[in-house]
Amino acid sequence: MxxxxxxxxxxxxxxxxxxxxxxxxxxxxxxxxxxxxxxxxxxxxxxxxxxxxxxxxxxxxxxxxxxxxxxxxxxxxxxxxxxxxxxxxxxxxxxxxxxxxxxxxxxxxxxxxxxxxxxxxVAAAYSSSPFGGASATVLVWDDGCFPRLYRVTEAGRIVGDGALFPLPGHAFALAGQHFGPSHGAAGADADSDGDPGNAGRVRSLAAHGRVQGGVLAVLAELFEEHFEADSAAARQYRQAVVGCGGTAEPSHRYVHAFLRDLRSRTAGVADAHVLASLRSYLGSLLVERLDPATPVNLCFTGSAALDPQWVSALREHPAVEALWVPPFPDxxxxxxxxxxxxxGRDTGLPSLDWSVARGVAVARRPHVPADWTVAPMRPEELARLLLRTGRPALLVQGRATVGPLALGGRAVLASAAVGGIDGDVVALCLAEYAEAVFEPGTEDRYGQFEHRVRPEWTDRIPAAVSPDGTARVQTVGADDDPILRTILREFHAWSGVPVVLGVAAHPYSDVASALLAGGEDTVWSDSVLYRRAYSA
Amino acid sequence: MTSIKEDNTMNQAPRAMVISFQKSGTHLMQELMLELGYRIVGVPRPRPNAVPEFDDEQKAAVAALVLDKIDHDQLMELHGTAAFEDRTHEAWGALIWHWQQRLGQQVVNRYGQTRINFAESIVTNPYLPFTRFADTPAGLCWIFHELDIHRVDGSFLSEWVETQSPPLVLNYRDPRDTVISMINFLEGRTRAGYGNFYEADIFSTILASKTTWEDKIDYALRDPSFLARDQFQKALWLLNHPKVCKVRYEDLIGPQGGGSVERQVDAVSRVLHHVGSDLDAEEIAGKVYNPDSWSFYKGRSGGWRDRFSARNLARFNEQFGDILEQYGYE
Missing domain, CATH: 3.30.420 (Nucleotidyltransferase; domain 5)
Structure with missing residues (x-):
């Protein structure tokens, strides 16, 4: 069916x-x-x-x-x-x-x-997890809801287990309107119910800061005061906001008030330090409040599961036997x-047969746009081109990946020594070398966990290193995308560096649209190199 | 470009050509020629320190072969830019594929028609087909798996007869071992899979569908299109030509592969003599065995005895007994 x-x-x-x-x-x-x-x-x-x-x-x-x-x-x-x-x-x-x-x-x-x-x-997380047929706990923290716990029984039935604390997931994104370059933009002072902003951008700002003990103390006070206290104001909040979606309830107004107070109480502290502290505080709350009676298989999903720091913290939780985060948590x-x-409505949640490469397919077109040249090029040759020229190339190959995390068939690749690509960059690394380059460097097929770049590698892959010394890492093993793996192997053979920088690209449905989009002068697809004529 | 070793350039041929049968230790020949200071062009998988590296003057010279005067002059105006690097790199690629074609190599089935089309789209110099092999950059050793006299450009044969340049070396191996090695290769047992020839994908799948070694070998012997099946017959002219230097895998492999130092040094010495090198054969011989080669599996000879059934052997002798004898393995 x-x-x-x-x-x-x-x-x-x-x-x-x-x-x-x-x-x-x-x-x-x-x-x-x-x-x-x-x-x-x-x-x-x-x-x-x-x-x-x-x-x-x-x-x-x-x-x-x-x-x-x-x-x-x-x-x-x-x-x-x-x-x-x-x-x-x-x-x-x-x-x-x-x-x-x-x-x-x-x-x-x-x-x-x-x-x-x-x-x-919950279903997307559990049904894609390795826990099929076994019970599991699913923690969902999406933009519009509190961090909610669910239990999936062995029979695949979903049972609600309440919320860890009463804060919608968009709170961290909203902080970007109060701290950093967007401070003062429309919404920060206007109780806006509009787009909360991009949490990834706030994480990038936070990476420039350091966690401050004083800010953590302020956060604990304000969090209690605004959201959890047995006060009239906090009770009013909990009556008005239950986590049923950002535009269905006035959650933004309350979160903005919290953030305004935070800004007021942390005057003189660099915005990046406040954001780093907020990120750390919320991650700690998740870990502290997750307190199962017995060890559990845990699925973590919702937009908050895009934060590698929080994902890594949950993995270290003593009560978490195994952690699964789908590559499409948002x-x-x-x-x-x-x-x-x-x-599974009658029989319980199924265990799905899935792959991250189930996104948009590449349609074939008979013509190449004017001013583009074509040349045959194997993936190995593309790796050598990246190394030789130091210029990025857009990969448009096979099915696009599902979700915002994993790179695959639609990615811009570049040498991590040179960089030259913007966005949420990922260090694509041959799985067998990841522990040598990163700490912990354990398997991370979808780029979900926090890794630190080992000191001896920071100068060799500078474009992959965040200001806080971490990197988003996607390990590429023998069972992963064969094209990426071939490129990485060849790049490593020629440079001694098992890392290539990548960033997610638009999920183009054909090569011509990628060429016409004009983002990159070099596009590779299906063993053909497309190059803007005489591009330097 | 890193040139042939300075102390060795007086007599050593500026260009060399090795015809090394598939699964006959081409990596050994590559290591040997690298030791002589050549950089490698042709069928071996490119790797650092083996591919040519040209300086700007050499890049311009290569481009001059490929581009007509107007295009070449325009290119020279780009000197020092990324576009100069790109276009001279393309010109070198076009020159390689041009010569692969002229030398009768199996380009279309192994690499795809687009390689030829692309080269042709780059070439604007109408004189290129009239250039000689001696016009290609110096310091290179071209390594191929075959030189089919019915497909090679006669002008190359004429140049070779006339000048005996490039010196030709034929490297071969016990045909029974090449069958076993090819099956291992196509089934992905070598260090880095079975390489880049498109046709290999076909035979890899076929072999995987055969469950026993006997069936795999039987198929390899009976399918006339199986990879490298006819390489011994097609190279009989090279085997018999007195101006071609012949070496065997079983000799080159040396003591690390179950051979002997004496035979290895003798084989290396003959190659050195043939290309005009006065380097020390004994010293060079100790460097040619490289288990890190991408296509390396066991690096031994005589393994066919463990794999051939009596039925396989009977069929082999019936079909290839004469080849075995001509190549000196019976």
Whole structure:
């Protein structure tokens, strides 16, 4: 049976399950409201017709009971009713559909089921984990909810276990409006419910700072005062904000108040130090409050699971026997999770047959844009080109990766000695050399944990090193992306450096669009090098 | 470019060519020629300190072979820029593929038609096909697995007959061991897999589908298109030509591979003499055995005895008994 999971908020995305096998898991191109009329073409590009889909499932969104999601359908704007953000009194069973409805796809009305958003994330984490068939604890801390615990039973049923503390995950991103270069931008003082900002950018700022004991003490006081105290103000907060989505409740207003007080109480302390301290404080809270009675298999998911420092801290928790963080802990896994929930609605969450390379496929086009030259080039030759020229190259190969973490078929690569690429850079490292270059350097196939660059390597891969001496590392072993591994092996053979720098690229669906986007002068795809004519 | 060792350049040929059968210890020949100061072009997988490194003057000279006068003049105006580096690198690539074609190499099936097309798109000098092998950069040893006299450009043969340059060396091995080595290679038992020839993917899959060594060997002997199956027949002209230096894997491998010092030094000495080197053969011989080579597996000879069944041996003798005799293995 083929199930299509849909995420219709933000840019949206679709996942297709053929029984337990993940066939597709892609985000739609960024835009405004999701256009349902575009779904047939997306399916067709990956070999599916709309009528192949037996069941349609929609991920829930902001709302305590249900959500209203704006979409484009039949060429006009419309609203779909979907499930809300999380389970609770209205939806006591997170693994059962909360809403049923109908929508038009390809000119035909079709039924859909919708599950609460947080349950989609629980399902995406558990069903992709190595814990299938065993019980596990799932910790979800997404932008719009508190850090919530769920227990997945051996039978694959999801049971809610409450929240660790009453703070939505977007709080750290919002801190970027109070500290750092964005301080004073719209929203910081306006109780905005708008986009909280980019947590990754705040982490980058925090990497320039050091944790300060005085700031930690202030944070503990303010956190208690604003969110957990038995005071009228804190009680009012907990009544008004339950973690059902950033736009469904006034959570931003309260978090902004907390952050304003933090800024006031830390005047004179460098912003980077405050952010580093805040990051450390929240990570410590996660670890302290996670206090299971017995050792557990833990899945950590939600946008907070993109923070390698927090992920690493949880891995060290004495009660965590094994930790699994899906490479798609944020909304990129929500469509997949919704489909998995539906597959397991009667039989329990399935263990999925999946790969990180289930994103957009590369379509072949008969023409190359003008002003681009083509040349045959094996991956080994590409590695030598990176080394010889010191210039970056964009890789457009096979299926794009799912989620924001793992690099694979859509990445800009460069020598880590030279750099020259912007963004959240990743040190791609041959797995067998990772422990020699990084501490701890243990297997990290999706770039999820915190690693420090060993001192003897900092001068050899300077572009991979963050100001705090850490690096995002993705180990590439024999079972991982064969093209990346070939490039790394050849680069190592010629330079003695088992690391190549990478950054995620747009999930291009064909080479021509990558060339026309104009980001890089050198693009490699399927053993062909595309180079802007006479580019220097 | 790192040139042929200074103390050895008076008599040593500026260019050399080695025809080394597949799975016959090409890496040994590569190590030997590197010791003589040559850089390597051809079928060996490129690696640091083995590929040519040209200075700007040499890059310009290579580009002059490949580009017409106008293009070359324009290129020279780019001197000192990244574009100069890119375009001279492309010119060198085009020159390599041009000569691979003229020497009758199996480019299309091994590397793809696009290599030829790309080279042709770079070449603007109409005189390039008329240039001689002696016009290629000095200090290089070109290593190939075959030199098929029915495919090679006659102008190269004419130049070779006339000048005996480049000196030709033929390296071979017991054909029964090459069959076993090829199967090991295609099944990925060598250090770095089975290399870059596209055709290898095909035979690797076929061999993996055969469950016993007997079946694998039987297939290798019976499929006329199996890799390197006809290399011994096609090189009989090289084996019999008095101006070609012949060496055997079993001799080059030396004591570390189960051979003897005497035979190894003798083989190296003959190669040195053939290319005009006055380096010390004994010293060089001690450096040619390199288990770090990417295509290295066991580096032993006579392994076929452990793998050939009586049925395999009977078929081999029936099909290749004469070859075995001509190459001196019976």
């Amino acid at each position: 083929i199930i299509a999971g849909l995420k219709l908020t933000k840019s949206g995305g679709i996942a297709v399950l053929r029984d337990r096998r993940v066939e597709i898991c892609i985000d739609f191109p960024a835009g405004t409201d999701v256009d349902l009329d575009a779904i047939p073409a997306v399916l067709a590009a990956h070999g599916y017709a709309v009528d192949d889909v037996a069941e349609w499932v929609i991920d829930g969104w902001n709302g305590d009971k249900n959500s209203l999601i704006p979409v484009r359908s039949n060429g006009v704007s419309a609203e779909l009713t979907a499930a809300g953000y999380q389970d609770g009194t209205v939806v006591p069973e997170p693994d059962q559909p909360a809403v049923h409805g109908r929508f038009d796809i390809a000119g035909q009305s079709r039924p859909y089921a919708s599950y609460v958003h947080v349950a989609s994330q 909304d990129s896994g929500s469509a997949l999770g919704a489909a998995a929930l539906h597959l």
